[in-house]
Amino acid sequence: MKNAIKYGAxxxxxxxxxxxxxxLAGAYENAYPNSDGFSWLEYLSIIIxxxxxxxxxxxxxxxxxxxxMEFFEGIFEGFKIMVVGxxxxxFFATVYIQYVAQSLKMDVMGRIGGAGVxxxxxxxxxxxxxxxKQRNL
Structure with missing residues (x-):
């Protein structure tokens, strides 16, 4: 669990x-009025x-x-890392929406679901x- 906490953090x-x-880059403010609010900068976040x-x-x-490592051991460790992360x-997103961008209208649940997928x-x-490689199945 120590590894999952470290990399999840x-x-x-x-x-x-x-x-x-x-x-700070103004990614949300510069979105087109009729767009879905996505900026090309948001797509770079999948690297993290x-x-x-x-x-x-x-x-x-x-x-x-x-x-x-077996396949399912890797999956289990990855899930632990993703839960912590x-x-x-x-927490950061909640603080941002509550205190910094209260008027920002975005589909937060859709983005969280997309991040989970x-x-x-x-x-x-x-x-x-x-x-x-598995020796015996």
């Missing part, structure tokens, strides 16, 4: 900083969970699991990439 804190960067999950699952395999990122897909892909 990295993902959550970097995601919170990214929310601040988007605000991908890199965090990759290094977190790799660290789990190399440092905590003796250099071996999601809680921290949700991206996290699951990244976890599956990275677990497949980093797992050791």
């Amino acid at each position: 990295v993902i959550g804190i970097l995601s919170g900083i990214w929310i601040l960067i988007l605000h 969970p991908f890199v965090g999950l990759y290094f977190g699952i790799k660290s789990f395999r190399d440092n905590y699991n003796g250099g071996r 999601g809680i921290i990122a949700a 991206v996290g699951v897909l990244f976890t599956l892909a990275i677990s497949l990439l980093l797992m050791n």
Whole structure:
């Protein structure tokens, strides 16, 4: 769990900083009136969970699991990392919406759901990439 907390905290804190960067860059204010509110800068945010999950699952395999990892072990570790990161990122997003951008009208639940789907897909892909071959099924 120590590994999941470490890398989940990295993902959550970097995601919170990214929310601040988007605000300072004016990503939400410059959206077209008839658009859905997305900025091209928002799409860059998928790099944060991908890199965090990759290094977190790799660290789990190399440092905590003796250099071996089965597919489901990687998935389980990735989910733990994403839960920790999601809680921290949700805290930052809540503070941002409550105190900084009260008038910002965006579909927060849709974006949180999208982030969850991206996290699951990244976890599956990275677990497949980093797992050791099975000798017996």
